[in-house]
Amino acid sequence: MIILKQKPFEELLRELEGETNVFLAGCADCATTCKVGGEEEIDALEKKLTEHGKTVTGKHIFDTACLAGSVRDGVKQHKEAIEAADSILVMACGTGVQSIGDQLEDKQVHPGAESLFVGEVARLGKYAEKCTLCNDCVLELTDGICPVTRCSKGLVNGPCGGYSEEGKCEVDPDKDCAWVLIYKRLQKRGHLHKMKEIRPPHGYSSHHHPRSYQWEKRRPPKKEPAAP
Amino acid sequence: MADYEVKLPSLGDDSDAPSEATVSFFYVEVGERIEKEAPLAEMVTDKASFDVPCPVTGTVKRLAAQEEEVVEVGGLLAVVETDES
Secondary structure, eight states: OEEEEEOOHHHHHHHTTTOOEEEEEEESSHHHHTTSSSHHHHHHHHHHHHHTTOEEEEEEEESOTTOHHHHHHHHHHTHHHHHTOSEEEEOSOHHHHHHHHHHOTTSEEEEOEEEEEEEEEEETTEEEEOOOOOSSOOTTTTTSOOHHHHSTTOOSSSOOSOOOTTSBOSSOTTSBOHHHHHHHHHHHTTOGGGGGSOOOOOOOGGGOSSOOOOOOOOOOOOOOOOOO | OEEEEEEOOOOOSSTTSOSEEEEEEESSOTTOEEOTTSEEEEEEOSSOEEEEEOSSOEEEEEEOSOTTOEEETTOEEEEEEESOO
16 A cells, blocks of 8 residues: 655645645545545635635545556546636645646646555555565565565665664664564464575665556457468 | 447446456457448456447458557547448
8 A cells, every 4th residue: 555644735825826626636546544634624624715705616636646548537537627727736646646647638737635555454544565576585585474574674684783682673673673573473474494594695686766567468469361 | 231339338337337448359250241230349347347239230441459468448449341231
């Protein structure tokens, strides 16, 4: 899940400076789970913006704001309200903002949230980064704890030596040392031999942006021309 | 012989059913024979892929969309010259 937090309201007002009419866009996926761009938040935002002299021409919670088709459908449904707006305030992740903006070349799109990281929802309001989408997964070797993400130094061959006796990180003593967690898990499962495996330096070459990925099409093989 | 227009069929009755799909690829080329119910094109939406079958037997006269082109429901995909008169 993309973990998000809403920008301060004052910042949203700055983004909307000089504009009166605004269309509000939310997302029924991550932004709703993170209480940033669901129905409740969009309604509250509408009320607050109205109190500050703005006119909300319409609002829509996109099923998933990062699905281009879903966005096109939503934009079609709300064509008039969008046209009547000076801009769209998008309460979704950066991908959602751009996905909506790309469909509306002539309309200013404002980001209403900060996209923090891809993370686990421990419970409502408590989120933890578990994966950096590095495309060089080491979880098999660590029995499911990612040192690239959860070690402050991103070390892949054991701890740095700076962890405390309580197993806390020297960079951030509030956090567990990822390698202590990994060691304990491997020990518990009888997999300590994995600690002896030397991992090559972590590959970041696939981190060049923008990343993209496309399935190979299941195109059937060309038919042989019929014999004369 | 008659020309038959193959269009993108409805993608569902639900209000949230997609109103469009993207052409992944065509199974046939212009000039190629195609049988009734044989797949004409693979289409993809945000979450699914599916084949559009050809409703008639005939020869593909024109492909009306490009690969990766977004086609609206009811939009033209191809013209097939049927064997029927």
